[in-house]
Amino acid sequence: MLIAQISDPHIKTPGRLAYQKVDTSTALAICVEDLKRIRPRPDLVLITGDLADFGTPEEYAHCKTLLAPLGLPVHILPGNHDDRDAMRAAWPDINWATDSGPLHSILEDWPVRIVCLDSVVPGQSGGCLDETALSWLDGVLAAQPTRPTIVALHHPPFATGIAHMDAMGLTGAADFAGILAAHSQIVRVLAGHIHRPVQAVVGGRLAMTAPSPAHQVVLDLTDDGPSRFILEPPGYLLHRWRPETGLVSHTAVIGDFGGRYPFFADGALID
Numbered sequence: 001m002l003i004a005q006i007s008d009p010h011i012k013t014p015g016r017l018a019y020q021k022v023d024t025s026t027a028l029a030i031c032v033e034d035l036k037r038i039r040p041r042p043d044l045v046l047i048t049g050d051l052a053d054f055g056t057p058e059e060y061a062h063c064k065t066l067l068a069p070l071g072l073p074v075h076i077l078p079g080n081h082d083d084r085d086a087m088r089a090a091w092p093d094i095n096w097a098t099d100s101g102p103l104h105s106i107l108e109d110w111p112v113r114i115v116c117l118d119s120v121v122p123g124q125s126g127g128c129l130d131e132t133a134l135s136w137l138d139g140v141l142a143a144q145p146t147r148p149t150i151v152a153l154h155h156p157p158f159a160t161g162i163a164h165m166d167a168m169g170l171t172g173a174a175d176f177a178g179i180l181a182a183h184s185q186i187v188r189v190l191a192g193h194i195h196r197p198v199q200a201v202v203g204g205r206l207a208m209t210a211p212s213p214a215h216q217v218v219l220d221l222t223d224d225g226p227s228r229f230i231l232e233p234p235g236y237l238l239h240r241w242r243p244e245t246g247l248v249s250h251t252a253v254i255g256d257f258g259g260r261y262p263f264f265a266d267g268a269l270i271d
Helices: 024-037 057-070 084-090 131-143 173-182
Strands: 002-006 044-048 074-077 105-107 113-116 149-152 186-191 198-202 205-209 235-242 246-253
Touching: 002 024, 024 057, 044 186, 057 084, 074 105, 074 113, 113 131, 131 173, 173 198, 186 235, 186 246
Parallel strands: 002 044, 044 074, 113 149, 149 186, 186 205
Antiparallel strands: 002 235, 105 113, 198 205, 235 246
16 A cells, blocks of 8 residues: 655645745645656545645635546545634545544545544644543544554644744643554554654654645754745655555655666666
8 A cells, every 4th residue: 555645735725825935736736746657656645734724615625626636535634724614514525533523534444544633723823632532542543453553643743843833733742642652553653734754753653744745844953943934845755555564654855856867887886
């Protein structure tokens, strides 16, 4: 199984730029074209939040139009820029865990089970996994204790060292880590929010964030670094599952950086 993880596309209505500078719609369209070229083709595209910039129905409609050429199954979960009700209306075919409130969901029909958590606190940038969400997660994991499982959410459950992003981090991360530690079938925790690929071990499980197909957060590890973005090369993550190897994750960079040059000629390393 091959999973493509996109995060934080921040789609606006057609013709509008994010922060008056970033053409997020074109960025997502280019990302889609890049994914269409991948061989083997991904089986699933998982989008870990902030699909829209202001969570309007018009933004979600445009996002769906941009994703349509993929011709692949797409599953989503909300980020802090998203609106639950508007997302629920835009994607009525998703089997959300409840008919209202948090947009938790489970994907059961793949070799790897994917449990998606809604970490959004409406009106806030930071996230939270409260007692209700954590209890739901614990119960879902306990129901299938031997099946390989990915847990996905928007806010990473660890501090990244990027101060302004950590200030809008995840409340309940310590209790979340305890649940991860109690369920050995978890093969990866996938998140977004940071607009950079970052990895950490949480509750004994590898957790990682995805880059954005549009703008990235500046890599600034000073204690008082300002909130800034940068137009570094965009990207996404690819996660390949095979029983003999487990889940192996790659960071894919979007763009043309020259041809596929050979290392060898006539059986010898090129000098």
